[in-house]
Amino acid sequence: MSTGVGTRPFLEWVKGEIIMKHISYNEKTKVFKLHTKNSVYQMQVRDYDTLAHLYFGADIGDSDASHRIISLDRGFSGNPYEAGDDRTFSLDVLPQEYSGYGNGDYRINALEVTHEDGSDAIHLRYESYQMTEGKYSLKGLPCMFGNAEEAETLEIVLYDRITNLKVHLLYGVFYDLDVITRSVRIENKGDRTVTIQRAMSMEMDYPNKHMDLIHFYGRHSMERLTERLPLYHGVQSVESKRGMSSHQHNPFVILCDRGTSEKHGDCYGFALAYSGNFRCEIEVDQMEQARLVIGIHPYHFSFRLNTGDVFETPEVIMAYSSEGLSGLSHIYHDAYRSNLIRSKYVTAPRPILVNNWEATYFNFDEEKLYNIAKNAKEIGLDMFVLDDGWFGKRDTDYSGLGDWVVNESKIKGGLPHLVSRIKALGMKFGLWIEPEMVSEDSDLYRNHPDWILRIPQRNMTRSRHQLNLDITRKEVRDYVMAQIFRVLDSCGADYVKWDMNRSVANVYSSALPSERQGEVFHRYMLGVYEMMEQLVTRYPDLLFENCAGGGGRFDAGMLYYSPQIWCSDNTDAIDRLKIQYGTSFGYPISTMGAHVSVCPNHQTGRTTPFETRAVVASAGTFGFELDLEHLTPEEREMAQKQIQEYKKIEHLVQTGDYYRLSDPFRNDDYVIWQFVSKDKKETVVNGVQLRNEPNPHIHLIYLDGLLPQEHYEDLATGSVYTGAALMKAGIPLPVGKGDYQPIQFHFIKTDKH
Ligand code: DGJ
Numbered sequence: 001m002s003t004g005v006g007t008r009p010f011l012e013w014v015k016g017e018i019i020m021k022h023i024s025y026n027e028k029t030k031v032f033k034l035h036t037k038n039s040v041y042q043m044q045v046r047d048y049d050t051l052a053h054l055y056f057g058a059d060i061g062d063s064d065a066s067h068r069i070i071s072l073d074r075g076f077s078g079n080p081y082e083a084g085d086d087r088t089f090s091l092d093v094l095p096q097e098y099s100g101y102g103n104g105d106y107r108i109n110a111l112e113v114t115h116e117d118g119s120d121a122i123h124l125r126y127e128s129y130q131m132t133e134g135k136y137s138l139k140g141l142p143c144m145f146g147n148a149e150e151a152e153t154l155e156i157v158l159y160d161r162i163t164n165l166k167v168h169l170l171y172g173v174f175y176d177l178d179v180i181t182r183s184v185r186i187e188n189k190g191d192r193t194v195t196i197q198r199a200m201s202m203e204m205d206y207p208n209k210h211m212d213l214i215h216f217y218g219r220h221s222m223e224r225l226t227e228r229l230p231l232y233h234g235v236q237s238v239e240s241k242r243g244m245s246s247h248q249h250n251p252f253v254i255l256c257d258r259g260t261s262e263k264h265g266d267c268y269g270f271a272l273a274y275s276g277n278f279r280c281e282i283e284v285d286q287m288e289q290a291r292l293v294i295g296i297h298p299y300h301f302s303f304r305l306n307t308g309d310v311f312e313t314p315e316v317i318m319a320y321s322s323e324g325l326s327g328l329s330h331i332y333h334d335a336y337r338s339n340l341i342r343s344k345y346v347t348a349p350r351p352i353l354v355n356n357w358e359a360t361y362f363n364f365d366e367e368k369l370y371n372i373a374k375n376a377k378e379i380g381l382d383m384f385v386l387d388d389g390w391f392g393k394r395d396t397d398y399s400g401l402g403d404w405v406v407n408e409s410k411i412k413g414g415l416p417h418l419v420s421r422i423k424a425l426g427m428k429f430g431l432w433i434e435p436e437m438v439s440e441d442s443d444l445y446r447n448h449p450d451w452i453l454r455i456p457q458r459n460m461t462r463s464r465h466q467l468n469l470d471i472t473r474k475e476v477r478d479y480v481m482a483q484i485f486r487v488l489d490s491c492g493a494d495y496v497k498w499d500m501n502r503s504v505a506n507v508y509s510s511a512l513p514s515e516r517q518g519e520v521f522h523r524y525m526l527g528v529y530e531m532m533e534q535l536v537t538r539y540p541d542l543l544f545e546n547c548a549g550g551g552g553r554f555d556a557g558m559l560y561y562s563p564q565i566w567c568s569d570n571t572d573a574i575d576r577l578k579i580q581y582g583t584s585f586g587y588p589i590s591t592m593g594a595h596v597s598v599c600p601n602h603q604t605g606r607t608t609p610f611e612t613r614a615v616v617a618s619a620g621t622f623g624f625e626l627d628l629e630h631l632t633p634e635e636r637e638m639a640q641k642q643i644q645e646y647k648k649i650e651h652l653v654q655t656g657d658y659y660r661l662s663d664p665f666r667n668d669d670y671v672i673w674q675f676v677s678k679d680k681k682e683t684v685v686n687g688v689q690l691r692n693e694p695n696p697h698i699h700l701i702y703l704d705g706l707l708p709q710e711h712y713e714d715l716a717t718g719s720v721y722t723g724a725a726l727m728k729a730g731i732p733l734p735v736g737k738g739d740y741q742p743i744q745f746h747f748i749k750t751d752k753h
Helices: 324-339 366-379 414-424 443-447 474-491 514-538 573-584 610-617 633-655 723-729
Strands: 012-014 017-019 023-026 031-036 039-046 050-058 111-115 125-133 152-159 165-174 179-188 194-206 211-219 222-230 234-240 252-257 267-273 278-284 290-296 303-305 310-312 315-321 353-355 383-386 428-433 437-439 466-468 495-498 543-546 564-566 595-597 623-625 657-660 670-676 682-689 711-714 720-722 741-750
Touching: 023 125, 031 152, 031 165, 031 179, 050 125, 050 194, 050 315, 179 194, 179 303, 194 267, 194 315, 211 234, 211 573, 222 573, 252 290, 252 324, 267 278, 267 290, 267 324, 303 310, 303 514, 315 324, 324 657, 353 366, 353 428, 366 383, 366 414, 366 633, 383 495, 414 428, 414 474, 428 474, 437 443, 474 514, 495 514, 514 543, 573 610, 573 657, 573 670, 573 682, 595 610, 610 633, 610 682, 610 741, 633 670, 633 682, 711 723, 720 723
Parallel strands: 353 383, 353 623, 383 428, 428 495, 495 543, 543 564, 595 623
Antiparallel strands: 012 017, 017 023, 023 031, 031 039, 039 050, 111 194, 125 152, 152 165, 165 179, 179 310, 179 315, 194 290, 194 303, 211 222, 211 252, 234 278, 252 267, 267 315, 278 290, 437 466, 657 670, 670 682, 682 741, 711 720, 711 741
16 A cells, blocks of 8 residues: 655644645544534545545544444455455445445445456555645536635545556545535556446445435426435435436435434535436445445446546535535535636626516517517616527527527617617627527538437437537537627627527437447537536626526536526426425525516416515526516516615625525425525515415414524514514514415614614
8 A cells, every 4th residue: 555645835744644724644544534614524444455434424523433334244245355264344335435346345336347358347445645735626527616725635546456447536625615525537547448337426325324315306397396205225316317417307415314404403415516417326235324326327328448548527516514404505505606606796796687588489570679678778677688589590499590690580680780779778688599409490400410419320309399419529519609609799798598408319429439429428518518618718707597498407517607597497486486495405596597477477377476476586596587568567666676676685695595494395375485694684584475364374484594682673664573583483474465475574683672
């Protein structure tokens, strides 16, 4: 065994431990410790250079947790040959840091490869480590960033003796944020080709199964619904094979103690910063231990590594909280806002927009668009966004994608002319694009029929009547981006909405040899990230919104490029209560695209009060998506007021702490949530009363996150309460008339008693 020693100046020896500020290695006990403000993560190099996982959870002082592993006869599990007569050493029961396939560990594994001779075993042993200041980065993949004050990196190298495959386990330790990131760099140092069949981004072994899994499932227009299930024997999984992180499952999961609630209890979050196929598997094994792995889905995945080649997995952002699910959400919200989202709009006030999609769909002309923008200006909006239908022959969704040239029969004089009129109103301008797609009825497809993903001799699968461009190919990416840059340059757009309205299918690239077809899904994602990187580099001040048929790619990967994502194509305020509730567990509120739309709602036919729609949309990026020309005078007045009201609370939405005060899956009377400023001097409670009742109950709601001894004034009534009263005695919900009534409270800390 050899140990590398970090080279940073403040790396010190303290009582046999080599330490950085928040990472240590004890040469005697061979225990690594990673410290965050409220958690510690421990690993140990054990017999036969096996890297075992010891502990992740609340700080346990200077103890190491190696006592948790005890030796028992495991003769009926596999015992490595080198263990000789020792039947107590078995990889099948040992908690490991990153397990390989084919060496007697029959559980789900983190790494599987095949070798040139057709064998598939891999046995990873500890080789060395290195500690560095600052956070590691990944080539071409989204990941958290951190300078020397914010983060430290531990890199542990494992290797396979036979093939000399090196596996670099990367740990980014963000002490103040209470976050540890993980990724794996696999390097072929041998002289034969190795093909990766599965390379999970991390593994986490727990000593018992007494936990629940919380995950976020759904469908198009109903994303990120919440489900909580106990772990059971066998394998549970959450996954996407659609080439996108998907509407159906989300690459963020929580494991928590059975008793964990919003306010109390232990919980662990795992967020994969990746927008393509993923799989999270949790296995409860024969010894009642639980193993979680998360990473790129092994389905239709393989990656060939010739001598010297390197493969990097996407990053997992991992957090532990002992303060319940709210505590865990706060960690993710803060971490993403400070060290994942790069846009200046993460804290800067965002222009409040009107989008023409639900107002016009494909049916508009220049005057119609201008009138929406003019009305928007009159009621106090900041930006007009032109959605789908402005280019090529795009009068329906059967044609036009790929032809990023303005349709002058709809927009006379072209985009620069329309945009100059809109900007002359004092409005900003935003534009919709869908760069990854092509319609069969388009010049792009007619000229380059081979630029799509298509399996030879087989017909394509249509979805929304469009096809996937082969984004793995550089010439395709460069062509599309050149078209789009030409348009954006010509009109000086302030905002871009990047849409993706179908899953990836027919997964075959004519530009890759047969043995590399397993790389297509991942190379597709790398291509998308490269295009997005070009966009944000070229236009650093652009407000960039991601979208994939609504919330089909709502993940930490996309947030690295855009500060907001269109949360769902469903704009119905009542359905949004569940969608936004589920999304809030893992993602900051300010990342959720949310608009006031018309009623009866276009997706559900439901009618809700105009004010209620605004209250729900203000738990997000807030904007409008309806024909402003057709607002009644009362609605116009309300809209003006709503915009002003939102501007008063925007700082709380963007930077405050968010509390889910009720669970829409368990309470059908009301749904409420709360924002609290970081200094705890201001709080807003918003929500919707779902059903009106005759002879009604008094529903008391209990606030959170306030200073118990301080006083808070209700800005609507002037009543003053202590923080303790608001949190412990509660306040009654107003009794309204009719269903779907809005709930709004705004309290400010006061010296009045
Ligand atoms: C799906 C998006 O989510 C909608 O907002 C809209 O942009 C349409 N695509 C346009 O095709």
